[in-house]
Amino acid sequence: MCVATPLYAKTWLVGIQAPNGASSTQQEWQPWIDWLSSLFVDDDFSLVALNTNDFQQSLQSNRLDFVIAQPMQLLLLPEPIAFQRLASLENHPTMKSFNDYQIGSAIWVNKESSINELKELKHKKIAAVSPLVFGGFLAGLAALQQQGVTENDLLIRFTEYPVSKVLSLLANHEVDAAIMPFCLMEELEEKVREGISQDFKLLQPNVPNAKCRGNIIFKANWLLVAMSQTPSALNKKIVRALLSEEVPDDLPHWQVPQATEEAEKILFELGRHPYQHNMWDSLKIFISKYWLWFLLLGLISALMAVNHIVAIYLARRRLHDYQKANQALLKTEQMMYKADRLYALGEMTSGIAHELNQPLASMAYYVDGLKLQLKAQKLTEDKLTTALDNMAKEIEASKQIILNIRRWSKLHPSDEMKKLQIIKVFEEVNFFIQQHNHHLSITIEGSPKDYVMADEVKLKQILVNCVLNSVQANAQTIILRANSSTIEIIDDGTGFTTEQLNFPFIPFRTSKPDGLGIGLVVCERMAKSMNMSMKLENLSNQQGAKIILSWVPTE
The missing domain is CATH 3.30.565.10 (Histidine kinase-like ATPase, C-terminal domain)
Structure with a gap:
């Protein structure tokens, strides 16, 4: 089947994730690239193998036109990149891990290792591909967390692609365990050495009745996407060609894009999903969306704060005025206390003078009488004693009057x-x-x-x-x-x-x-x-x- 060449004919770069290295990727995908080029007479499609470091940079540079990768790898990009999903891989004749729409991780240890279960990996050395790779790390991390082992409990060593580096570290006893993509061990047995898996053992618990041995798997096969600069007409023609029944049996077969909810759920649980922001990022997004309401709320809060400050100032000033008035009242009370006594004493002065005049007049009478009797030589001892006793009584009465006045004129109780x-x-x-x-x-x-x-x-x-x-x-x-x-x-x-x-x-x-x-x-x-x-x-x-x-x- 040949497709007529449009005006946009040129060389189109197809970036393909290379978990097994560039040479293996070239061997596995070049026949399909050549077949695609043969469909469009004047167009040429060129394969670009992508390791984890090149993956992000190549997509952000806009030099790629198409990308084939795990869907999780596309989601894990630190910055969102616009692309259009064209098709999901249904099966690949030479790659076992690409078939049956399954991705995941298998965690292996050396055969002679005393470690048998995932929960025993706490504080152990673990080899993995990259923190941005789903099957080679994140899916395995999710399996470990389900057994109570967190990322902080592990001593992780990342190797980047090819994935075989992870297995080499484990075989050389440089690490205690290795996180590998689902079905990779089976592929190595087919392509590298038969019986290689007998040197290692899969930790428990694992997934029963699966096509490959693994600890966690999901339904999400590789994805073909077109970048934003690729003409939509070309995208439609490629999709039409891939979904036709004329694709040779020895080439990868495709289907409509498949959902990835299960795998995305794991990313959410790990806090790695691109749509999952931290609290600060979420707050910034929320504020930028509702900035006008936040501005209004800020003005209202400022007015309330000013009102509160003014209220506190007025309350303190009123309290100060009240304290001053209370002190003035207390001072006035003390002054009134004394003034009231003096006023009462002033009203009673004339009466007190009258009372004092009586004993004084009596004493003056007794003194005059004693003088006359003494002059007439008629003063006897009895008369003198009686007069003196009466004078003493009058003096005592005067003293009592004066004592009462002095007691009532005190300033303070x-x-x-x-x-x-x-x-x-x-x-x-x-x-x-x-x-x-x-x-x-x-x-x-x-x-x-x-x-x-x-x-x-x-x-x-x-x-x-x-x-x-x-x-x-x-x-x-x-x-x-x-x-x-x-x-x-x-x-x-x-x-x-x-x-x-x-x-x-x-x-x-x-x-x-x-x-x-x-x-x-x-x-x-x-x-x-x-x-x-x-x-x-x-x-x-x-x-x-x-x-x-x-x-x-x-x-």
């Missing part, structure tokens, strides 16, 4: 918690208040058995401040009532406003024209410092207010 008799505290507060508020009626209710653990100065300050607040609310009658867990200050004044009851202890809020609004706030904080709670109420059945101090009683 002592923070000393001690057991206090509540009735006694009430009496001292009543004495202090009555110095200037003679019109005020203060009733004390309670038992001498009622005690409280508290700071004496703080407790008195709270009671005095509450009573003075009642006085300023026009109260005429005040009740100081106590039991083992509460103190109540009850008055008949104007009472608290609704706002004061709802928000009782907010500083700087007052209904008094000259007030600061921190008196009750200071009292509530002092109560808390003594593990007490403070509550404000209005009387329900009459005019007046009630302040309740409560605590958990102790044994």
Whole structure:
């Protein structure tokens, strides 16, 4: 059968994978190349044997027009190369490994080796063709991984083509095992030396009932492809010629391209498939595909980050302002604590002066009387003793008044918690208040058995401040009532406003024209410092207010 020569007639280079070396490849394929050239009168087809190193470079250089190779070899190219699949090899009359659409690996050891199974090859020396060859390495590696032996567990030595180098290393005991393409041992027995396989043994487990001995096989025969620069019209005519029934019996026969799913699955499991990217490559591809969305996402993230930073800044500034305000409030409380005492003392000055005038006037009277009796020579020892005793009593009363004033004018409480008799505290507060508020009626209710653990100065300050607040609310009658867990200050004044009851202890809020609004706030904080709670109420059945101090009683 002759084909008319078209205008694109020239010499076409056919690259053929050469696992057995260039000379063997020439011998096996040259008759088919010559037959192909005879079909196209003015065209010439030239054979180019390809080892593993030349394979990639030759395809990337675009100097080849057609390639015959294992399909896995084409898939393993590090960079994708455009080609068109024309036909899959059905059988080759002189090459056993090319028949029955099977590829794979067989892993051999020397006959006298103690190694019998694939799993025993951990940390052993292994000979293989190339990391880019499927039958001469990758398929065997897949078989080993199925037995728990990974690539990192092996000491691998690559020989490149021809594949017979792998067997030579094993025969010379330079390695412990050799990975060889499926059916290669059988071909060597036919072409090199009969019975050569008797010097070696195949490791277990192996594939039963196969045409050749091997550890792993797949359905994927050699493939004829046309490179992208080859005219499509020529490709069609070649395919038509190869699939016709006129191909001589002593030449390779072809069929339509076959699928290679099983072998490709192994590449995926090994992480060697060209469409299988590492995480970084996949991320780059994904970003390049959706770059606009990533840009939008980046802008949104940047805005959120800026918003977060601003929020943190504002929160910290607010916290700083709050801390400053709290420090100012604490300082104001201390100043108010002293000012409140001084204010109370100022109101009571006239009453205290009146109280001191009485003992002083009495002492002056006794002194004048003693002088007159002494002048009249009527002073007796008894009269002198009586006058001196009375003067001593008046001096003691004055000292007590001055002592109470000095105790109430201290700036800071002592923070000393001690057991206090509540009735006694009430009496001292009543004495202090009555110095200037003679019109005020203060009733004390309670038992001498009622005690409280508290700071004496703080407790008195709270009671005095509450009573003075009642006085300023026009109260005429005040009740100081106590039991083992509460103190109540009850008055008949104007009472608290609704706002004061709802928000009782907010500083700087007052209904008094000259007030600061921190008196009750200071009292509530002092109560808390003594593990007490403070509550404000209005009387329900009459005019007046009630302040309740409560605590958990102790044994």
